[in-house]
Amino acid sequence: MKRTKKERQRLLTETIEDNPFVTDEQLASQFGVSVQTIRLDRMELSIPELRERIKGVAAQNYENEVKSLPLDEVIGEIIDIELDQRALSIFDVKEEHVFQRNGIARGHHLFAQANSLAVAVINDELALTVKSNVVFVKPVKAGDRVITKATVRGKNSEKNRTYIEVVSTVNNETVFKGEFEMYHTKGSGDNHEASN
Template sequence: MRKSKKERQRQLTETIAENPFVTDEQLATEFQVSVQTIRLDRMELSIPELRERIKDVASKTYENEVKSLPIDEVIGDIIDIELDNRALSIFDVKEEHVFQRNGIARGHHLFAQANSLAVAVIDDELALTAHSNITFVKPVRAGDRVITKATVIGHDDEKHRTKVEVVSVVNGETVFVGEFSMYRTKGEGEQQ
């Protein structure tokens, strides 16, 4: 049975407060209404679209945590990070990110998301990519949401290097993998 507009909007507000990363499509399915109805409800309630909610949560949560670069220089939106351990970001591929002739995302966007996340996960004021080994596994297209996870897999304190494995997925399928050797000014044991 359908809910009244007032009840739906009350529950919509609660649902988004509990999970700011829920999409309009997921909300439409949950409330058994059209995506357009959800968008109109959000507008009436002054609830921003998903991308703006992600940016807001990320800037409030991780702005002071990331040391190696300003958070607004990370390509994609960080949604979780534990320095020197792991990080997660989301990048929504738009028309301006793809080749016009075939609609496939330009590789430098996927690399930039992965590389900037590998930099961001380093617990140091300075982190630079010394070396990377990357593989583009599957094409990514406009409209795809790329979820990228960076995981610290090793340290070499003598050389001031940290190895970071990065995997990007779209709809649960791997599209990009990389291993980054990151230079840092301090060894892992020297962090404060």
């Protein structure tokens, strides 16, 4: 199993990336070297110790959490909102959002951004999507910053519906547009159950 130092370090990096929860001891036995060697390797590669790694992962998660909870679980980041009028969000397309094959964003991410923005713009405890028509106008690639704007186009108070138009652009070019019909529970704080 013994290979060069370089090879071991390559594998080490990989292993830790793969599972940041592994201890030096486990790594040592896995590579058939001493714990000290692993430590030296980590130093050279400037890989932090287990706890720091875990803390890092946790901190990331935590940031995401505090970012997504107050925003009521929105895909993308809301940068401007006028309830019952319009809302704006940005969403940075990353590698994980695209087809590996061609680097084009998967449709459901754009839909998700639009849909959650439509939910957010509604001035109510909760809103559900009833219907939507969407058009994927132009492919979106990794690295693109998608700016999505939701505009309330109409309301039907009797039916508790709001009609929203959503347009997403990248560099001022429309990449996605859609209409959303949303159901909501009218009065804020109203505990009305969604129509079952």
